[in-house]
Amino acid sequence: MGVAAAALDYDAELMLRVKEGDGASFGLLLDKHRAPVVHFLYRLVQEQPVAEELAQEVFLRVYRSRSSYEPTAKFTTWLFRIATHLALNWLRDGKYERGQQRLDDSTQDAPARQISDRRPSVEQQMVYEVKLLEVRRAVASLPGKQRAAVLMHKYEEMEYSQIAKVLGCSESAVKSLLFRAYESLRARLAHME
């Protein structure tokens, strides 16, 4: 992505204003990207307090880098690159295993299921929780990069080219990562209705 294309990126414009000392623009960026970053990190590390801690580190690094910021890439690419880097480091450092012991408690971080027109029955709630646990386990079983690729593809709706830039690999490598990841997920989740 060149400078011309980056000029279309409103987030990059906001970041340039932050660079010039405009704190309000940082607030706008935070409002816009807080939830996607925290949710992405949550699904990656599967612990909400850790996800929030890592997300704080992401935004802190963004703020720290304001003076050297150059819009050479899309802002979200840069943002998710920092987030992925921090999360994969956290997973690599083995802190993840401790968290997995708590994964059995499926309701730990599970949000209360909201159904607009009617409340779910106890049976529906239980079915949902079992399904959620299975999904979390299936995603947790993926290697770090595959997991990050799936989450960016599924929940952030990123294109292959952007995922490639975030992960620092080629587009074909991303396709391969996604192919293998979805193959594993199909083996574990396809039977579930």
Add this chain to the structure above:
Amino acid sequence: MLVAYAAGELDLETAAELESHLAGCSACRLLAAEQAAVWKNLEAWEAPPIAPDFDRRLYRRIREDVHFSWWERILRPFRPMPLRQALPLTVSACLLLMAGFVIERPGKTGPVAPHRETVRVDQVERTLDDLELLGQVGMNQTESVHSHAM
């Protein structure tokens, strides 16, 4: 392509071509159904709400970060405990090390002449006599103690 199809990423024309293929290929049809099931199951995974004090904590960290000087930032990873606690400990450790060094090597006092052990015969004889005398005194004392006891 099936992944993109399940994700709804294909344009209408490509999707139509794929669907016509799926109509006649049971293996691909099964794969497409499985991928759609995965997609649907992933959709059910909602993330929990973010803590309400997220921004407050972040801005506090930013304020603290701004107040750090450049050298404090460099030293921070090497500073697991607060400076107030670490400084006295470091000073004490240095003093102990220095004391140990001084005790071990008290400093140069000039060349020391090699110590030569010489044995004088008369001195040895006198020492043996002294020991014999001490032995006799000891025996006398033991005898007197026994007589007192009886």
